[in-house]
Amino acid sequence: MKSAPFEYVAPSTISGVLEILGQNDPDEVKLMAGGQSLMPLLNMRLSRPALVLDLGRVADLDFIRETDQGVVIGAMTTKRAVEDSELILREHPLFWESTVAIGHPPIRNRGTVGGSMAQADPASEYPAVALVLEAELVAVSARGERTIPADDFFVTYLTTCLEPDEVLTEIRIPRLAPRTGWAFQEVARRHGDFAIVGATATLGLEAGVAVEPRIAVFGAGDRALRFPSAESLLAGQPATDEVIDEVAAQVAAAVEDPLDDAHASADYRRHLAGVLVGRVLREAAVRAAEASTGA
């Protein structure tokens, strides 16, 4: 299991990266972040780029910063750094929780936030969390910089809206409204596996009534999915078991063409999407209720 031959470069600046992308056919270049998804693909010869461009030495892509709007994470920040960040734990416990559900420590030591976003694995935790947190992803190319809402970023199975000459540089996560409840759950065959299906939700409660609920599911469809119609069904309703069950059923029904493989049939995935959405909504509601009484 050895990769096909390729050239390797490791520039130290973003402009260096863009220059190299400009000099080569970008379709022949593969950007490498932590290599946790890319290296197996190279070694199995499923990916055969002429050039591997390692982002590991590029300065200023590895950071976690607080801004007025929220938190900004550099694309090359490792999951381990997120896990160790008090800022993330305080500001975005949901993002923190989803981080420690990814793989095992050795994978988190190398795997990056940007790499997971760009990989767009449908069973990956981050894209779903980016959806409910309404994160924005920033990409640069020789043509300039653009900011992409998470909703537009993830296109389908292992595909984002990034052009081959674009580099993801950072992820911006806006601050949640005060007293927002959140939850994150997944069903995986083993601890640390990619999820069969997972769900995440945020939700406020005012006098027992759901405010601005957001729901996302991963592992069910060709990408992380958000469910606006289920959200509006819940918004303004009391977060009772009955309502939540109805919302969960709507989510399950709304999953189009669920994935189907040796471990989980389409049926089972659809069913799990409903079960897990029910569970995260209940859990988020409890958190929201606690936050309101605590305040």
Next chain:
Amino acid sequence: MAIEIPKNLDELPTTRPRYVGRGIRRVEDVGLLTGRVEFVDDVVLPRMLHCAILRSPFPHARITGVDTQAAEALEGVAAVVTGEDARRWSLPAQSSPEGWGTHCIAGDKVHYVGEPVAAVAASSRRVAEDALELIEVDYEPLEPVADPFKAMKPESPQVLDAQETNVMLDRVFTWGDVDGAFAEAAHVFQEKFRWNRLGANPTETFGCISEWDPMSLDLTIHGSIQSPGMFGLGRAATFSLPSNKVNIISHAHGGSFGGKGGTRGCDISCLLSRKVDGRPVKWIEDRGEYLLSGGGQAWDRHYEVALAVDAQGIVSGLKVGLVDDLGATGEAYGAISAAKPLAAFTGPYTIPVAQYDLKLVATNKLPCGPYRGMGPPPHFFVLEQMMDIAARSLGEDPAEFRRKNFIPADQFPYTIASGNEYDSGNYGEVLDQVLALSDYSALRAAQVEARAEGRLVGVGVANAIEPGVFDWNAYAIVGMPGTGVPEGATVNIDILGNATVRVGFSLEGQGQYTLVCQLVADYFGYEPENVRVVQLDTQSAPPSFGPGGSRLGVAITGAVLGACERIREKMARVVAVLMQSEPENIEFMDGKFTLKGAPGAEMTVAEVAGTMLARSDLLPPDIDPRPEATHVWTAAGRTPADEEGRAKSYLTAAHAVHIVQVEIDPETGMVEIQRYCLADDCGTRLNPDTVEGQTEGSVVQGIGAALLEEYVYDEDAQPLTTSFMDYLMPTVFDAPKLEMVAVETPSPFTPLGAKGCGEGAIHTTPAAVMCAINDALAPLGTSAREVPAAPMRLWKLIKEARERASDENNNY
């Protein structure tokens, strides 16, 4: 003076054993855990080449052409071999039922995905893999067969051209009046079960370096090889060489569990070496190759079972029908997995009559190989489910139902219906111990509460026999006559009194080198540091089979103690000469030779050894002056199989009872193991820590079998689980905390009374976990009959049971 191998700890020549029977720190761990011992991939030989293998993407296809020209022209490529070379220089695999082996590289047709079709030797593995992409193979796809029931039909595609059927063996073994027992039974229970294909996954896959000297035709193979002696005999047969022309140098390796087949890749590297005039050729199987086409898939089984029970709840008969899907060809001894259950067919029970309807079937999947336990674990899975089905139906507690069917402790040695003899046992005591350890009645009380809350909590009680110390005679019934399984050791004392023990098996992680140190230390009054264990190549080592069939701990104990006895005997004669007495008057205890009735007249082992070597001139000419001896141990009293396959095969019968508590999430089908308790009896525990370690690892593999592991093939025999993303082994996070207790009923037949225990818990764990799951499901009126109990499968069962229940409610 005859030598007598001590039958129990009291017979060792020591006032009190200081090491045997204790959990001493293992001598091999530092080297293995730090990776400082030399693994085969560390070995670099002069002028060495690297091999990569091109594999079939088709499960079944005719090969109409192989073009290797472009590959041969690639810079760095030294040679390419194809099926033509294999047919010219080698024979089909000898490790299969006769007529069912194939060559190591496919000839006219491929029989499974991953079958080698060509191979390259090149300056590096990378170049070799580049060259594979330049080989052009023309395939004409043929219809594959993935289902053994289809494969048995006359209209099925034919897997092997050389055969007229896909049925390798179709035989019914009947032991006693089975029809009578079923006719007279008060209750008959019947059920079907499915055990899906799974297998061994050692940390290190197979690897080898082969050198085929073109002048002498000597074949030298370095490798990570579980049974070097057997492996050498196999290569000699495959290449039609005299067995003394093949030398195997086995390196320490990262586990095996039976999965280190690797013979095809090894044979291919031998062919390549021959083609490049004897340059060494290294082949390291990578994990992708291992999972797709290695020696690690086993037990792809369909069972149909019936149990006869009399009015008192005593099991009076057992019928097991097994359709064993062995994959494309027989090879790597996979077929004998179906024969081994005869060594413990009726488990720990008195079931007097039994029948085995056995069909070995070929399909277009990877040939099955050995796996820890070698066949009985699925057999006990079905037997124990049947015991629960009977107990539940008769309203009896599963523990007590088993107890009343146990072979009583005073009936050993006990011959079971399928012919093997159990050495000893105390099954009621083992059960009592684990009932107490788990606080069984409290578990049941908690279950009642949980059920009242609608939770699916279950408690499984299961037990099994682990046949230990195997002998080939057990396997003749599936057409696989063997060569015997000797185990030898040479013990040598040097001029300063330190001991070196030469053996023929390599480090694999089970702690046998430590055991050797313990034995020699207690025998000669040494410290373990005074004992060194050295492994030799197969042309230099004493005869050895090595680990396998839960035998090595017992066998090496016999070999080492036998060699120590021979040295003691020789030394007693020397001491008699030096003390001007007769050997009968020389006594040996705690490392000292003394003269009877002459207090103070004593010599230590070191003094005797030093005298023998430094002053051999003092010895009478008929005494060999080397303080060295070799002993070759084999199990006594094994018998050939009779016409119904009955034989005294495995020498020991260890026993364990496991009690497991699980909870199933009814909405997701996920199983959580909440308690795991076990009691086991493997006779004298030579090193209790080692037994515990073996048990822990084996429980985890058993949990993998029950919940996770499965090689999935689609209907067209395409493998779907070809990486660790899809083939799910348990990790440390999936391992429950184990609560364990030991019972020691020594074997009357073995050195020191120890029994085989290396395969261990995997015999019981899948059964126990499945019993617990089915106990949890019982209130829903459904049960799981397929392993692994994957969440999707359980969810479906639960859903269907609930739908049935609500349909019934609606009907009323």
